[in-house]
Amino acid sequence: MDRRTAVARLLEGRNGALVVTGLGSPSYDVHACGDRDDNFYLWGAMGGAALTGLGLAQAQPGKRVLVITGDGEMLMAFGALATIAVARPRNLDIVVLDNQHYGETGMQDSHTGKGISLAGVAAACGFERTGTLADLAAVDGLRAELQRPSQGPGLFVLKIAAENLPRSLPPRDATYVKTRFRAHLGLRPC
Amino acid sequence: MDSTIQRDLGLDWPVALYETLKAANVAHMSYVPDAGHTTLINLLNADPEVTTNVLTTEEEGIAIAAGAWLGGLRSVVLMQSSGVGNCINMLSLPAQTRTPLLMLVTMRGEWSEFNPWQVPMGRATQAALEAMGVAVLRSETGGDLIETVQQAAVMAYEADGQIAVLIGQRLLGKKKW
Numbered sequence: 001m002d003r004r005t006a007v008a009r010l011l012e013g014r015n016g017a018l019v020v021t022g023l024g025s026p027s028y029d030v031h032a033c034g035d036r037d038d039n040f041y042l043w044g045a046m047g048g049a050a051l052t053g054l055g056l057a058q059a060q061p062g063k064r065v066l067v068i069t070g071d072g073e074m075l076m077a078f079g080a081l082a083t084i085a086v087a088r089p090r091n092l093d094i095v096v097l098d099n100q101h102y103g104e105t106g107m108q109d110s111h112t113g114k115g116i117s118l119a120g121v122a123a124a125c126g127f128e129r130t131g132t133l134a135d136l137a138a139v140d141g142l143r144a145e146l147q148r149p150s151q152g153p154g155l156f157v158l159k160i161a162a163e164n165l166p167r168s169l170p171p172r173d174a175t176y177v178k179t180r181f182r183a184h185l186g187l188r189p190c
Numbered sequence: 191m192d193s194t195i196q197r198d199l200g201l202d203w204p205v206a207l208y209e210t211l212k213a214a215n216v217a218h219m220s221y222v223p224d225a226g227h228t229t230l231i232n233l234l235n236a237d238p239e240v241t242t243n244v245l246t247t248e249e250e251g252i253a254i255a256a257g258a259w260l261g262g263l264r265s266v267v268l269m270q271s272s273g274v275g276n277c278i279n280m281l282s283l284p285a286q287t288r289t290p291l292l293m294l295v296t297m298r299g300e301w302s303e304f305n306p307w308q309v310p311m312g313r314a315t316q317a318a319l320e321a322m323g324v325a326v327l328r329s330e331t332g333g334d335l336i337e338t339v340q341q342a343a344v345m346a347y348e349a350d351g352q353i354a355v356l357i358g359q360r361l362l363g364k365k366k367w
Contacts, residue, residue: 052256
């Protein structure tokens with residue numbers, strides 16, 4: 001499926017969720033839906049997206065947190081699936097945009113095209129809800145599913161086409177992105 | 191902090207460390223276990239006001255702490271010196287976002303160390319942190335450690351600093367084999 005359309009459909013049901021994005025194309029996909037104060041984009045720290053989402057979810061238990069990242073970024077934080085499962089936040093969902101390739105670096109194959117199922121690993125770790133989605137109709141279903149309360153974290157893999165779309169670049173000034181994100185939550189700079 | 195002053199900090203520094211973190215309004219902690227951190231980990235895990243996370247590898251704690259701060263919580267990360275090497279690239283996150291980070295690192299490989307495999311990373315710990323822009327403080331006695339963590343908490347949470355406090359292996363005592 002087309003990644004931009006999938007992310008746009010998903011974020012139509014955002015409903016106040018705080019969004020954290022993994023470096024590379026997931027950050028561009030979310031930015032392409034409109035730059036917002038309640039988006040936190042990573043441009044580096046590969047493997048940090050889901051865990052940043054965990055800390056945020058624990059600090060803001062009254063808000064839903066949605067992490068949108070790529071297969072390569074999530075693979076680098078394989079152990080994070082165990083950490084998040086044990087932490088068991090009820091307000092954290094991870095969406096992996098899985099093109100089975102490292103798109104930023106020349107489309108080299110990733111593990112997910114060679115039999116590794118991130119949703120399967122998350123389920124084995126004890127995630128409350130998991131799934132692998134192949135088309136936009138399924139994404140519409142996920143949008144509704146994410147509105148429902150959960151007893152634990154979720155991880156959903158969206159199988160997307162392997163292509164590099166025109167980049168939609170979020171701000172690279174990380175202190176600016178951090179400070180406006182915190183201001184959105186009523187938190188002040190030092 | 192009267193209760194802290196009355197303690198024998200040569201012995202009871204882990205309890206005083208817990209009280210120091212509580213006084214600094216730290217409400218969130220992540221850790222990879224270390225024998226030297228046992229008491230502090232137990233106290234924080236038992237505290238209903240503190241959210242804790244056990245990690246599979248130390249760099250997870252760096253990202254979690256940044257996320258906690260994004261959401262308004264003060265987080266501390268506990269690890270031993272061997273784990274500092276795992277954190278290197280993830281330290282880009284607090285460095286680049288200028289997000290408060292307080293790491294408490296128990297040292298191995300530097301004092302009465304029986305296991306030579308601990309020595310290379312123990313020797314490189316301070317340099318590795320400083321290479322990523324983390325300010326490094328170091329304590330060898332309980333009294334100095336408490337004072338150091340008190341001020342490190344100010345510089346981290348009130349001045350957006352990235353700070354590691356190294357707890358000398360001399361203070362931790364010899365590991366029993």
